[in-house]
Amino acid sequence: EEEVIEEPDAIKGQPDVEEEEDEARTFEELGLDPRLIRALNKKEISITEPTPIQRVAIPLILQGKDVVARAKTGSGKTLAYLLPLLQKLFGMTDSSRKKLAPSAFILVPSGELCQQVFKEVSSLIDSCKVQSKAVQLTSNMLASDLRNALAGQPDILVSTPSCVAKSLSAGALKSESINDSLEILVLDEADLLLSFGYEDDLKALTAHVPRRCQCLLMSATSSADVDKLKKLILHNPYVLTLPEVEG
Ligand code: ADP
Numbered sequence: 001e002e003e004v005i006e007e008p009d010a011i012k013g014q015p016d017v018e019e020e021e022d023e024a025r026t027f028e029e030l031g032l033d034p035r036l037i038r039a040l041n042k043k044e045i046s047i048t049e050p051t052p053i054q055r056v057a058i059p060l061i062l063q064g065k066d067v068v069a070r071a072k073t074g075s076g077k078t079l080a081y082l083l084p085l086l087q088k089l090f091g092m093t094d095s096s097r098k099k100l101a102p103s104a105f106i107l108v109p110s111g112e113l114c115q116q117v118f119k120e121v122s123s124l125i126d127s128c129k130v131q132s133k134a135v136q137l138t139s140n141m142l143a144s145d146l147r148n149a150l151a152g153q154p155d156i157l158v159s160t161p162s163c164v165a166k167s168l169s170a171g172a173l174k175s176e177s178i179n180d181s182l183e184i185l186v187l188d189e190a191d192l193l194l195s196f197g198y199e200d201d202l203k204a205l206t207a208h209v210p211r212r213c214q215c216l217l218m219s220a221t222s223s224a225d226v227d228k229l230k231k232l233i234l235h236n237p238y239v240l241t242l243p244e245v246e247g
């Protein structure tokens with residue numbers, strides 16, 4: 001089975017961008033910020049070389065493309081979206097503007113995964129010594145906790161779709177603010193989001209996602225649910241399917 005990269009209809013037939021990127025073997029060659037590369041090297045288990053999905057996804061995400069990434073569990077999909085997401089936020093210098101909602105939402109299907117991703121993103125931010133701030137929302141939070149968590153103007157929100165929907169109905173997140181502020185939306189483990197019953201919660205959010213927002217969908221399988229989410233949220237995405245996708 002071969003790696004498949006489906007280009008959006010709009011650019012089919014244009015010179016290959018991905019062939020070049022395929023040859024990049026290091027994070028430097030992918031265009032990653034030196035602060036992030038140093039942070040990866042400093043990890044308990046040092047990360048020095050990108051995985052195949054990271055090699056293909058990182059440059060496309062840095063370029064602002066919508067991406068669907070399908071690759072098996074354990075192939076490094078978290079860093080494939082976190083690294084370029086953080087790099088883009090580092091570069092958003094418009095700090096004079098008061099942000100009423102986070103610039104990036106990372107939505108996951110469980111509280112456990114939320115905790116994992118939050119830990120990873122927080123450790124990268126600490127390691128890079130940048131001003132970016134991440135928060136996670138958890139299902140035990142009351143309306144007042146949600147308001148407090150979001151009042152500190154975080155740049156990155158890690159949450160299940162249900163905690164986002166709850167924040168919207170509690171007024172902790174305002175739909176107009178999401179429309180003003182949101183730049184990147186990630187759906188991680190997208191294959192599980194619908195089967196875990198988050199469809200209505202997701203729709204409560206996606207109604208307010210602005211057209212300019214870059215959307216990324218990560219999944220271990222290619223299921224009908226993934227296709228449905230892709231149609232609901234993404235705009236003409238690159239679809240990356242690496243060998244050994246489950247299902
Ligand atoms: P997936 O989301 O595809 O299931 P994860 O993002 O959870 O995979 O990554 C699985 C493991 O691989 C994690 O422990 C992560 O730290 C590690 N990992 C990620 N990228 C690399 C890399 N480039 N080199 C070595 N290990 C990596």
Ligand code: MG
Nearest residue numbers: 077078188189
């Ligand atoms: Mg994952």
